[in-house]
Amino acid sequence: MRIDLHEIIGVPGSSVAFDYEPDVSGVNSDAVIEALEPVRAKGRIRNSAGVLYLEAEITGRLKCVCDRCAAEFEKSLRLPVKAVLAEELCDEENSDIYLLDGDYVDLDEIVVTAYVLNMDTKFLCKEDCKGLCPRCGKNLNEGPCGCRGEINPQLAVLQQLLMDK
Numbered sequence: 001m002r003i004d005l006h007e008i009i010g011v012p013g014s015s016v017a018f019d020y021e022p023d024v025s026g027v028n029s030d031a032v033i034e035a036l037e038p039v040r041a042k043g044r045i046r047n048s049a050g051v052l053y054l055e056a057e058i059t060g061r062l063k064c065v066c067d068r069c070a071a072e073f074e075k076s077l078r079l080p081v082k083a084v085l086a087e088e089l090c091d092e093e094n095s096d097i098y099l100l101d102g103d104y105v106d107l108d109e110i111v112v113t114a115y116v117l118n119m120d121t122k123f124l125c126k127e128d129c130k131g132l133c134p135r136c137g138k139n140l141n142e143g144p145c146g147c148r149g150e151i152n153p154q155l156a157v158l159q160q161l162l163m164d165k
């Protein structure tokens, strides 16, 4: 979505609000099955002493599949977005600066980039998900399986490494 900023450019203290549903279907992780509540970006762009600051929050509720145990779970999103909008890039190092296109800014570029960067690299049903037993395939969150006792400590370390992948 493009936002027209001509009313706030050059008017310190003014701001413009937005609230929309960005299309993130093309950038979702394979672990995301569907959106239970649409991904939404809500925030504002304000002119503070001549500099345009964007602040927003991305929310949504996703149905995901756990990377470790393959169980389905729900994940609530609450991702902060911050950016500075400028007419030209004076500080190449700062990746939070986005270019204006005349009086307009392309919100999707900022919101979708933040969405991708803030997405967990690992989708876990819970932080300490025990995963599946590599030998018998049992979901270890539901309790230990029969083969645990037979594994020697060295193999257990290897198993942990495999589980963390």
Ligand SMILES: [Zn+2]
Binding pocket: 066, 067, 068, 069, 070, 071, 124, 125, 126, 129, 130, 131
């Ligand atoms: Zn899990």
Ligand SMILES: [Zn+2]
Binding pocket: 133, 134, 135, 136, 137, 138, 145, 146, 147, 148
């Ligand atoms: Zn087992």
